[in-house]
Amino acid sequence: MTASATGRRLDQKHVMRRGRRAALWGYLFISPWVLGVLVFSVIPMLASLWLSLTKYNVIQPPTYIGLDNYAFALHQDEQFWPSLLRTVFYTAVTVPVGTTISLLLAMLVNQELCGTLIFRACYFLPTIIPSIAATLIWVWLLHPGIGLVNYLLSGVGLPSRAWLFNAGTALPSLVVIGLWGSVGGSNMIVILAGLQGVSQEQLEAAELDGADAWAKFWNVTFPAISPVIFFSLVLGFIFCLQVFSLAYVATDGGPSWSTWFFMLHIVRNALNYFEMGYASALSWVLFMLIFGLTVLQISIAPMWVYYSGNLRR
Amino acid sequence: MPETRTRREFLRLSMLGVASLAASGCRLATFEGEPTLSRPEARATLGDRRVRIRYMARIGQSETVLYSQRLAEFQDAFPHLEVKLEQYPVGANARDYVAKLLSLQAAGTLGDACWSANLGGHYYFFAERGLSRPLEDIIDAASVSLTAYIEPAINALEYKQRIYGLPLKAHANACFIGYNRDLLERQGVPEPSADMTLDDWIDLAEMLTEHTGSQNSPSMWGMMLSTGAALLDNTKPFGGEAISKNGTTSQINSPEVKEACRWQYDAYHKYKVCPIPQTISGMNEYQLMASGRLATAQTGMYSVGHISALASEKGSVPRFRYWVAPTPYGQARKRANTIIVDALSITSASQHPQEAFHLLQFFTDKEAGVQLALGDGVPGARADIYADPRLRGTHHTEDDASLYAIFQSIMSEVNPFYYPKNLRNIELFTVYSQEIDRLWRGEAEPTDGFFDKVNAMCQKILDRDMI
Numbered sequence: 001m002t003a004s005a006t007g008r009r010l011d012q013k014h015v016m017r018r019g020r021r022a023a024l025w026g027y028l029f030i031s032p033w034v035l036g037v038l039v040f041s042v043i044p045m046l047a048s049l050w051l052s053l054t055k056y057n058v059i060q061p062p063t064y065i066g067l068d069n070y071a072f073a074l075h076q077d078e079q080f081w082p083s084l085l086r087t088v089f090y091t092a093v094t095v096p097v098g099t100t101i102s103l104l105l106a107m108l109v110n111q112e113l114c115g116t117l118i119f120r121a122c123y124f125l126p127t128i129i130p131s132i133a134a135t136l137i138w139v140w141l142l143h144p145g146i147g148l149v150n151y152l153l154s155g156v157g158l159p160s161r162a163w164l165f166n167a168g169t170a171l172p173s174l175v176v177i178g179l180w181g182s183v184g185g186s187n188m189i190v191i192l193a194g195l196q197g198v199s200q201e202q203l204e205a206a207e208l209d210g211a212d213a214w215a216k217f218w219n220v221t222f223p224a225i226s227p228v229i230f231f232s233l234v235l236g237f238i239f240c241l242q243v244f245s246l247a248y249v250a251t252d253g254g255p256s257w258s259t260w261f262f263m264l265h266i267v268r269n270a271l272n273y274f275e276m277g278y279a280s281a282l283s284w285v286l287f288m289l290i291f292g293l294t295v296l297q298i299s300i301a302p303m304w305v306y307y308s309g310n311l312r313r
Numbered sequence: 314m315p316e317t318r319t320r321r322e323f324l325r326l327s328m329l330g331v332a333s334l335a336a337s338g339c340r341l342a343t344f345e346g347e348p349t350l351s352r353p354e355a356r357a358t359l360g361d362r363r364v365r366i367r368y369m370a371r372i373g374q375s376e377t378v379l380y381s382q383r384l385a386e387f388q389d390a391f392p393h394l395e396v397k398l399e400q401y402p403v404g405a406n407a408r409d410y411v412a413k414l415l416s417l418q419a420a421g422t423l424g425d426a427c428w429s430a431n432l433g434g435h436y437y438f439f440a441e442r443g444l445s446r447p448l449e450d451i452i453d454a455a456s457v458s459l460t461a462y463i464e465p466a467i468n469a470l471e472y473k474q475r476i477y478g479l480p481l482k483a484h485a486n487a488c489f490i491g492y493n494r495d496l497l498e499r500q501g502v503p504e505p506s507a508d509m510t511l512d513d514w515i516d517l518a519e520m521l522t523e524h525t526g527s528q529n530s531p532s533m534w535g536m537m538l539s540t541g542a543a544l545l546d547n548t549k550p551f552g553g554e555a556i557s558k559n560g561t562t563s564q565i566n567s568p569e570v571k572e573a574c575r576w577q578y579d580a581y582h583k584y585k586v587c588p589i590p591q592t593i594s595g596m597n598e599y600q601l602m603a604s605g606r607l608a609t610a611q612t613g614m615y616s617v618g619h620i621s622a623l624a625s626e627k628g629s630v631p632r633f634r635y636w637v638a639p640t641p642y643g644q645a646r647k648r649a650n651t652i653i654v655d656a657l658s659i660t661s662a663s664q665h666p667q668e669a670f671h672l673l674q675f676f677t678d679k680e681a682g683v684q685l686a687l688g689d690g691v692p693g694a695r696a697d698i699y700a701d702p703r704l705r706g707t708h709h710t711e712d713d714a715s716l717y718a719i720f721q722s723i724m725s726e727v728n729p730f731y732y733p734k735n736l737r738n739i740e741l742f743t744v745y746s747q748e749i750d751r752l753w754r755g756e757a758e759p760t761d762g763f764f765d766k767v768n769a770m771c772q773k774i775l776d777r778d779m780i
Contacts, residue, residue: 059444167756268743272739273740
């Protein structure tokens with residue numbers, strides 16, 4: 001071996017040793033986060049997977065029962081499918097409507113008009129109100145007898161409703177409360193950031209080519225903000241499928257099960273019916289649903305999400 | 314030339330510094346050692362035993378009144394014991410409190426004494442699953458007699474022929490007709506009496522209801538009935554039981570229960586003397602009565618303290634005289650009531666059960682029972698409390714001696730509490746409130762098909778295995 005080859009090999013070893021040392025320091029710096037994820041997320045998830053295969057009431061050790069919890073959920077639990085469908089309905093309405101309203105609000109506050117900053121702040125205010133406090137306020141606003149909403153409706157000659165205390169209107173009422181708290185918040189801000197990144201040159205070019213407002217929006221603006229919309233939809237579905245505090249505070253799952261969401265069903269089984277094993281099984285069902293939906297969204301994203309530099313399909 | 318430090322070196326040093334600080338904050342878990350004594354001079358009279366008892370109490374509940382005066386008296390009486398009071402939130406049906414105890418149990422940090430009640434079933438659940446311990450050995454060793462407590466309360470606390478707690482307080486659930494005496498006088502309506510019937514109550518309510526407002530919001534309701542788990546009470550006058558005595562069979566579709574539900578349904582929708590629950594949601598009978606919109610209400614001993622406080626407040630609401638009568642007899646010669654007992658138990662994790670039992674005795678003796686009655690009205694579970702002269706003139710009712718005489722007469726014939734054998738009380742009550750309450754809201758009619766469907770749902774719960 002020539003001296004130069006030996007020298008190159010020695011250099012390579014030296015570089016690799018330095019690289020490993022640098023990598024070790026990197027691992028050390030990220031270790032608190034990794035440890036936190038392991039201790040507070042991964043290990044509890046694995047533990048709940050095990051508990052989902054057991055009968056466990058917390059007081060006594062878990063007893064292995066195989067897939068009985070899942071079988072009970074699918075075939076015998078009277079509230080499993082209704083609560084799941086109810087949650088899916090809530091999500092299917094809240095997420096698209098909420099994203100659309102957030103987009104419209106973002107487009108409104110993207111105008112360079114006097115007072116836009118004030119409107120941005122006003123639209124964002126509901127987000128910073130704690131959700132429990134906001135829900136309690138809405139409970140009183142929607143009160144059938146003394147609520148402000150019915151008072152205003154009766155003032156213009158419209159009939160009042162029982163809102164949260166009628167099985168037909170309770171769920172839509174919760175949808176409204178959920179939308180109120182979310183449309184002007186981080187969704188709007190993220191979409192606004194996306195709108196402000198839209199290329200002005202492309203918009204001007206489209207205008208020069210004779211594009212009207214809708215054509216500009218559909219062919220220039222929307223593709224440019226599609227990654228942001230996609231992000232908003234993915235997170236929206238994930239959060240809305242876990243809706244809990246609204247029903248817990250406002251209606252306690254009633255009236256007549258009309259707001260008995262899946263997450264509420266899990267909590268009731270875990271903490272009130274002492275069926276921690278069954279609640280773990282329900283949690284894994286919800287996880288698989290959310291995971292599957294997220295994978296589906298990611299897989300169809302290339303059909304409509306446009307990243308700059310890519311050709312639009 | 315001064316030596317410069319790179320950013321990486323700075324970060325390394327910072328991390329080492331943070332890690333050192335974190336490590337210095339850690340220490341091995343140590344036994345807390347001997348508890349401090351309430352009176353230093355008592356040390357001289359002590360043996361070698363000085364004990365801390367952890368009592369897991371509920372925040373803001375009626376027994377809170379015991380934690381000031383009575384607890385101090387306990388510490389004086391037992392200087393070798395120190396009570397560490399731990400207070401936890403309750404939640405509806407005590408769900409938050411029970412969840413907290415389960416968490417402590419899972420973590421192995423359960424205290425010595427805890428609260429529980431029969432209505433939500435967790436008294437029996439704690440007994441069944443070994444969270445609480447039976448007390449016979451301690452009771453026998455201390456030569457304590459349980460005859461001081463009222464028999465229905467002791468019967469309610471027996472589980473599989475063993476007793477797992479001492480009764481802190483007992484009442485008969487929604488056992489009263491509470492009413493505004495001044496209002497009835499102004500209207501020239503006779504007051505409810507102990508021998509009136511259920512139909513008499515409807516007639517009385519019709520005389521009092523004023524539909525001067527909209528149909529769903531009259532200016533005065535004649536009566537208000539309890540819902541949800543009060544189904545257990547309201548079926549009894551008709552001779553019905555929502556659940557069988559052995560707790561294995563749902564009887565929602567029995568003729569007696571159907572008749573009871575139909576009577577209540579008519580009060581809402583046929584005679585329109587009772588507010589539909591959703592129109593008054595968020596407001597209780599105290600507030601409605603104090604605001605002059607409700608004449609009579611099915612209520613319990615637990616309301617006496619609250620409503621009398623409202624009735625006597627100066628300035629905020631008109632003062633009025635509040636009085637009570639027992640709920641009427643039905644054709645089965647029973648009144649609408651059920652024995653409800655709050656208990657204090659010793660946990661199986663307690664290392665000091667004998668000492669904890671002293672606390673149980675102190676909080677369930679006559680003096681504690683009187684203090685409870687002076688609080689929200691519900692007395693201890695002892696007959697020697699009712700005639701205590703301190704209970705006269707306390708709750709601004711007409712005659713408190715008579716109030717507790719009425720209560721005592723109700724308790725002497727209080728109906729027993731039947732619960733699911735598999736202890737799924739909360740699941741069952743959830744079905745009651747979600748399904749049967751549809752009748753009161755007018756979303757369903759009391760047809761045989763309705764009761765069969767609800768009964769099937771309840772039976773499914775009762776057929777499940779032990780919780």
